[in-house]
Amino acid sequence: MVDFDPLVPFGWTEAVAAQYLPLLDADCVPARIVRMDRGECDVMTPTGPARATCPRADSPVSGLCTGDWVSLDARSHVRAQLPRRTAITRSVASGRSEGQVLAANVDTVLICAPADGDVDLGRIERMLALVWESGAQPVVVLTKADTAEDLPLDEVRAVAPGASVLAVSATAGSGLDVLVAMLDGTVALLGPSGAGKSTLANALLAAEVFATDTVRATDKKGRHTTVHRELRPLPTGGTLIDTPGLRGVGLWDAAEGISRTFSDIEKLAADCRFADCAHDAEPGCAVRAAVESGEVPERRVRSYRKLGKENAWMEARSDKRLQAERNQVWRGIAKEQRRMYRERGSRR
Structure with missing residues (x-):
């Protein structure tokens, strides 16, 4: 009999078990991706941590990311991706009409904005649209509150209907008790480099897990100290995913997220x-x-208006890409049919 207790700190619940166990093959067990690398990933299994081999990029199982639940066979090969409850997806940085999943099966997203300079309300709105679209619950966190001359809480609350907004200082410890009370399930941190995400993550984990660095004094921009998305159990329950800083946040099929962000x-x-x-x-x-x-x-x-136009443009590009792929398939079919007709004619 399989003991699933080692998976509990990584998000395994009765509801998750009821959803996923019927989908597993007889020789497979559930596992959660803790960290992705090229072709391989670190996973947590019912028997503990393991290193798993991912399917090829051209296989039906592709696009795996941190937070995914997968089906793992006895050879530690990922056989299937189990259905995602939520997925934080942005358009790829290159501007191609493709989506990139940043984290999967996330319940709460902490949108981190540094309060030690001018708070970018437009970026917060963009991140809110991304998170609302994912199906997760956003919480806007103004970090580095101890060094801020003024905390624009009212201004941020005005652009974040339906989301909680609070100020914290991970170094001073202020506001953390209120934040911890808001955390639910799997929590992901999103924000630009220099927003203090890793420092906040370490404070929530009560351990120096993620590397941190200072920001440049000239422009308040940070250095990329987190280079992987990594999932860790929280001491208060639930799990935490720290993510690398996001320079650009392109929207991907986010009409519902925009609607909720700008409900007013x-x-x-x-x-x-x-x-x-x-x-x-x-x-x-x-x-x-x-x-x-x-x-x-x-x-x-x-x-x-800007986010709406951007999303409509991306949807149009995606539709054109899908149509081009369909056309290519039909051209291949027509070519094969012509070849078959020629061969039939030559045999007569």
């Missing part, structure tokens, strides 16, 4: 005179009226 604007838009109002200069625009009255900042409307 979409609620106003329902009262616009025209259903296809662009909230620019149309008569009877409820959003423009809210801007003019000071209810909604102009910056937020620009951000809403």
